[in-house]
Amino acid sequence: MNNVALEVKDVVKSFMVDGAPIYAVDKVSFQVKNGEFVALVGPSGSGKTTMLSMLAALLSPTEGQILIGGQDLSKMNERQRVVLRRERIGFTFQSNNLIPFLSAQENVELMLRLNGKLKHGERIRAAELLSRLGLGDRLTNLPAQMSGGQQQRVAIARALIHNPTLVLADEPTASLDTERAFQVVQTFAALIHENNRAGIMVTHDLRMCQYVDRVIQMQDGKLVKVYEDKKDIMALAKGE
Amino acid sequence: MKNFFLSVYLAIKEIARNRGRFLLVSLVIALITLLVLFIAALGEGLGNSNKQYLANLDADMLVFLEKADFVIPSSRVDKGLARTLRRVDGVESAGIIAASGTAILLPNDEVLKVSILGVEPGTPGAPAVIEGEDLQSELAAEVLIDRNVALRTDIKVGDRITIRSTQGTEDEFYELKVVGMTDGNLYQFAPSIFVTFSNWDKMRTKSDTELGRQSTTVNVIAVKVADSANFDSVEANILARVNNVEVADIPTTIANVPGYSAQQSTVNTQAVFTLLIGILVIGGFFQIQVLQKVPQIGVMKAIGASNGVVGLASVIQIMVVTAFGVAIGGGLAYVFSLTFPPTVPIIFNGTNSLIAVIALLLIGPLGGMVSIIYAVRIEPLKALRLS
Known part of the structure; x- marks a missing residue:
């Protein structure tokens, strides 16, 4: 059985600026397996957010292939991409993650509604997942009634509830204090491993890399280094 | 879904x-x-x-004086025209409409301004009576009132009312017995009362020169055709038979009511x-x-x-x-x-x-x-x- 959840092959994304091409992502290739949590790091402008947008089927590569669960994104039309995002991808964003007029549980259930899978058993599962994330007493709270960390945890639950192939997180700790940030990423990593999903987290905060299995470092649109050894990753996380 | x-x-x-x-x-x-x-x-x-009075008329067309532009107050036709029209092919019946304004005297020196309409009972210009009885005689001092008159006053069938009319430069007063009531007959922003032509001619506002003279003119003739599908042919028959008249259906007449x-x-x-x-x-x-x-x-x-x-x-x-x-x-x-x-x-x-x-x-x-x-x-x- 193929264990590869995500395959990125020679992906290029260029934009025309003043008649000249600017390469935001330049010939990047990597794979992420099921149950693997990967960090995509790099300085501002390194191309990591553009890469994440392409993995999320929100942006098309100029060249190359992206396969999620074996499905080639370049061969899909917009309608198929919407379905792919709904069924195979889970998201958390930096901020404005949640739908403000839905409670914590309703936000999580929204993914199930979108996929037409909201049944009684699934509702219980959503509540259990939120309880697991320490939000058992916050199920009926609206996002405005929760802290930033709690909102991020609801977003994590929403990203996982429909058992996606790939879970993407864009700077999930950007609006959190250090203690909350560690808690959120640690929980995220645990759930990725536990549910055997492929996870990719874009972050500029290298300290968060201590919870991932691999670190992909980008610079000027290129993949410059991959940290696979746990010792190397911990050293990177500690800034050594 | x-x-x-x-x-x-x-x-x-x-x-x-x-x-x-x-x-x-x-x-x-x-x-x-x-x-x-x-x-x-x-x-x-x-x-x-x-x-309202025109919209509820039991008639299909009105016959006006030619070049009156379908405006009722501008039109003057001889009341005998109704008899002529009844003999035109396709006409079921015809009746006069003579319109003017007057006032009913009320207690405490108040007045209710009304439209006074001269009609022939049982013909297209006359309204349906919903209470009491219709006008019985051409010369009897009888009147039909619209329900709107009753709503605005305490007048009811059987009462006697006094009409004030300006004759030359003097006010004259006429007493009439309310014999019946009609409904839905507002005309020119006033509730209506209905009298016979003789009474109407007597009570309408007159100038000095008109005093003491009996008129034979009314404003228009209301015509009911035997088959409304034959409207155009009946109109052609009327115009062929009678000179100096023009014919309009009810919607055209309403559209030409001044200011409407x-x-x-x-x-x-x-x-x-x-x-x-x-x-x-x-x-x-x-x-x-x-x-x-x-x-x-x-x-x-x-x-x-x-x-x-x-x-x-x-x-x-x-x-x-x-x-x-x-x-x-x-x-x-x-x-x-x-x-x-x-x-x-x-x-x-x-x-x-x-x-x-x-x-x-x-x-x-x-x-x-x-x-x-x-x-x-x-x-x-x-x-x-x-x-």
Whole structure:
């Protein structure tokens, strides 16, 4: 059985600026397996957010292939991409993650509604997942009634509830204090491993890399280094 | 179907969780509804006050003096013309209509201004009697009153009323017995009373030169045709038989009532502008709302909500808010209408009110169309600032 959840092959994304091409992502290739949590790091402008947008089927590569669960994104039309995002991808964003007029549980259930899978058993599962994330007493709270960390945890639950192939997180700790940030990423990593999903987290905060299995470092649109050894990753996380 | 239920769910949840904001818009729509319904009712009421007698005539056409431009007060024809017309092929019956204004004296020196109409009982110009009996004799001092006269005064069938008429430079008073009551006969903004031609000629306002002379002219002749499908041929027969006359159907006659068309177009213009203001108000609100929701819509689309779900949720939301506002406005209009006295020309006509309500229900989606298109076009990448 193929264990590869995500395959990125020679992906290029260029934009025309003043008649000249600017390469935001330049010939990047990597794979992420099921149950693997990967960090995509790099300085501002390194191309990591553009890469994440392409993995999320929100942006098309100029060249190359992206396969999620074996499905080639370049061969899909917009309608198929919407379905792919709904069924195979889970998201958390930096901020404005949640739908403000839905409670914590309703936000999580929204993914199930979108996929037409909201049944009684699934509702219980959503509540259990939120309880697991320490939000058992916050199920009926609206996002405005929760802290930033709690909102991020609801977003994590929403990203996982429909058992996606790939879970993407864009700077999930950007609006959190250090203690909350560690808690959120640690929980995220645990759930990725536990549910055997492929996870990719874009972050500029290298300290968060201590919870991932691999670190992909980008610079000027290129993949410059991959940290696979746990010792190397911990050293990177500690800034050594 | 799944998308529809999801859209309904999202639309209703958002309204329920932001009740205050949406209620405010509904109340604005309710006020617009109230205004539009009252303008429509006022138009109907004013029009009705002007034309009700003509609209309810049991006649198919009116015969005017040629070049009177179908204006009743401008037309003068001999009352004997009615007899001539009865002998025209295709005419079932014909009757005179002679119109003038007068006043009924009321207790405490008050007067009620009325239209006094001279008619021949049992002919097309005469109204149906709903209470009491019809005018019996050409010379008897009898009168039929419209129900609107009874509503505005305490006069009832069997009472005697006094008519004040200006004859030359003097006021003359005539006493008449109310023998019957009719309904739906407002004419030229006044309730009507009906008398025979002889009484009408005696009581109509006269100048010095007309004093002591008996007139044989009336304003128009009302004609009922045997088969209304033959209207054109009967008209041709009349014009072939009688010189110096012109013929109009009832809608044409009403359209030529002095001031009627101008009044109706003024009122209709007001209603249309009120609807346009409604479209702008609703459009503005929902556009601002969508601008505030750009990140939220971006998240929705990023996690897999289709444009259909986002657009439909917006449409449903607009329709619910509009329908709620229209319902409140309609209810308020109904309650207020109960408080108006019969002298206020406000009539809630079913058809006109329905047209107004449908127009009001459409202003929501029309006003919100720009915001719906905007919502559908939001790109998640930009909304989430990923680009």
